[in-house]
Amino acid sequence: MFDRQAHAQRTQWFVNDRFGMFIHWGLYAIPARGEWVRSVERISNEEYQRYFHEFNPVDYDPRTWARLAKQAGMRYAVMTAKHHDGFCLFDSKHTDYKATNTPAGRDLVREYIEAFRAEGLKVGLYYSLLDWHHPDYPHYGDAHHPMRENELFKGAQHNFGRYVDYLHAQVRELCTNYGKLDLMWFDFSYGELFGEAWRATELVRMVRSLQPGILIDNRLEEAAANSMLSGEPAEYAGDFLSPEQLLPPQGMFDCNGNPLLWEACITLNNNWGYCHNDTYYKPASMVIRKLVECVSKGGNMLLNVGPDARGRIPQASVRILEQMGEWMAVNQDAIYGCGHADIDKPDYGRVTRNGNTLYFHVTENTVGLLPLLGVERSDIRSVRLLATGAELPIIEDFRTAHYNNVFVKLGDSPILPDEADTVVAVMLR
Ligand code: GLC
Numbered sequence: 001m002f003d004r005q006a007h008a009q010r011t012q013w014f015v016n017d018r019f020g021m022f023i024h025w026g027l028y029a030i031p032a033r034g035e036w037v038r039s040v041e042r043i044s045n046e047e048y049q050r051y052f053h054e055f056n057p058v059d060y061d062p063r064t065w066a067r068l069a070k071q072a073g074m075r076y077a078v079m080t081a082k083h084h085d086g087f088c089l090f091d092s093k094h095t096d097y098k099a100t101n102t103p104a105g106r107d108l109v110r111e112y113i114e115a116f117r118a119e120g121l122k123v124g125l126y127y128s129l130l131d132w133h134h135p136d137y138p139h140y141g142d143a144h145h146p147m148r149e150n151e152l153f154k155g156a157q158h159n160f161g162r163y164v165d166y167l168h169a170q171v172r173e174l175c176t177n178y179g180k181l182d183l184m185w186f187d188f189s190y191g192e193l194f195g196e197a198w199r200a201t202e203l204v205r206m207v208r209s210l211q212p213g214i215l216i217d218n219r220l221e222e223a224a225a226n227s228m229l230s231g232e233p234a235e236y237a238g239d240f241l242s243p244e245q246l247l248p249p250q251g252m253f254d255c256n257g258n259p260l261l262w263e264a265c266i267t268l269n270n271n272w273g274y275c276h277n278d279t280y281y282k283p284a285s286m287v288i289r290k291l292v293e294c295v296s297k298g299g300n301m302l303l304n305v306g307p308d309a310r311g312r313i314p315q316a317s318v319r320i321l322e323q324m325g326e327w328m329a330v331n332q333d334a335i336y337g338c339g340h341a342d343i344d345k346p347d348y349g350r351v352t353r354n355g356n357t358l359y360f361h362v363t364e365n366t367v368g369l370l371p372l373l374g375v376e377r378s379d380i381r382s383v384r385l386l387a388t389g390a391e392l393p394i395i396e397d398f399r400t401a402h403y404n405n406v407f408v409k410l411g412d413s414p415i416l417p418d419e420a421d422t423v424v425a426v427m428l429r
Pocket of ligand 1 (some may be wrong): 265
């Protein structure tokens with residue numbers, strides 16, 4: 001049975017922090033064609049093994065990653081402990097297919113957790129339910145396995161129950177050997193493989209018993225069939241929905257209209273894992289506005305970086321996150337602790353709210369004066385430009401006489417003070 005009270009208690013930090021770093025890293029950084037390269041190019045275990053023997057991220061220093069995340073305004077992080085290729089970035093005693101057996105010779109997860117905790121960020125792990133390396137995971141005829149069309153694997157016997165035992169044993173290791181974890185991000189259910197196919201109730205009970213306050217995502221169920229949406233969440237439904245590479249048009253609600261927690265996971269270019277020819281990076285201004293959009297709709301954003309084979313976050317990603325950090329440094333109050341404002345979206349941007357403060361996010365300048373929708377003049381205690389604290393004057397003249405709205409003057413320039421997003425903070429009485 002889903003305990004709503006406990007859920008509300010353990011998710012408080014998540015709803016407050018709003019902004020996290022997603023990290024997709026592993027052997028696939030060497031072929032540098034994204035984390036699905038094995039499946040897309042039908043690469044066998046044997047062909048892929050060359051990357052195992054080569055993996056040696058000589059520049060891996062998760063303290064620099066953690067500082068970058070913190071400076072960008074990120075409050076938590078989720079890193080791949082094991083992705084679909086089955087390669088373990090942690091020292092599991094249940095497999096030899098792990099980073100400690102590569103030239104890297106390190107428990108990359110342990111170093112990540114220690115570094116991000118040291119910078120004050122909450123730490124999460126992504127664990128793939130799929131495993132294209134494990135002999136007991138379905139091969140021929142599976143929807144995604146690299147050998148799904150390879151006749152050599154037709155009729156092969158797989159003991160799926162033994163694979164699920166392995167999955168549970170590794171999740172137990174992660175929840176036991178690395179101290180307090182704040183998030184477990186499972187990925188993903190499909191076809192017949194969802195819910196109790198993973199022995200999900202047993203898995204979730206084990207995770208929550210070892211890590212009492214942990215948050216779990218919704219992908220032990222299929223995205224479209226998530227029981228949170230039905231208003232009667234299964235015990236393994238997770239704590240938040242995880243829309244991917246798309247922002248919910250109206251936010252996310254159950255069938256009874258109750259708002260649901262959600263976290264949109266977004267890439268900076270078009271790949272989760274490192275892809276050296278994917279130069280289609282989103283501008284910082286766009287990512288800032290998408291973070292605001294998520295918060296204005298009551299959601300979080302988990303923004304992805306895909307470090308390269310040397311262990312470096314691509315410079316293009318670093319530059320975007322640094323620019324986000326400059327904006328967050330003076331506008332974080334309009335993000336942390338904020339949510340939807342119950343005010344219609346203005347033409348010129350969006351609105352977030354924290355208690356009795358409204359934050360009007362202006363991404364397109366108005367002509368003349370800025371209308372503050374949804375507020376009465378008598379409700380207003382103060383109007384400030386958030387980034388500087390400067391008072392913004394409320395203007396009432398012949399131009400405003402026709403309207404019931406409150407209008408403020410942003411300045412004389414047609415160019416916004418911050419063209420990415422200029423935030424007007426309105427403190428209500
Ligand atoms: C999809 C992809 C996976 C990625 C995940 C991130 O499930 O299969 O590669 O890790 O999205 O949300």
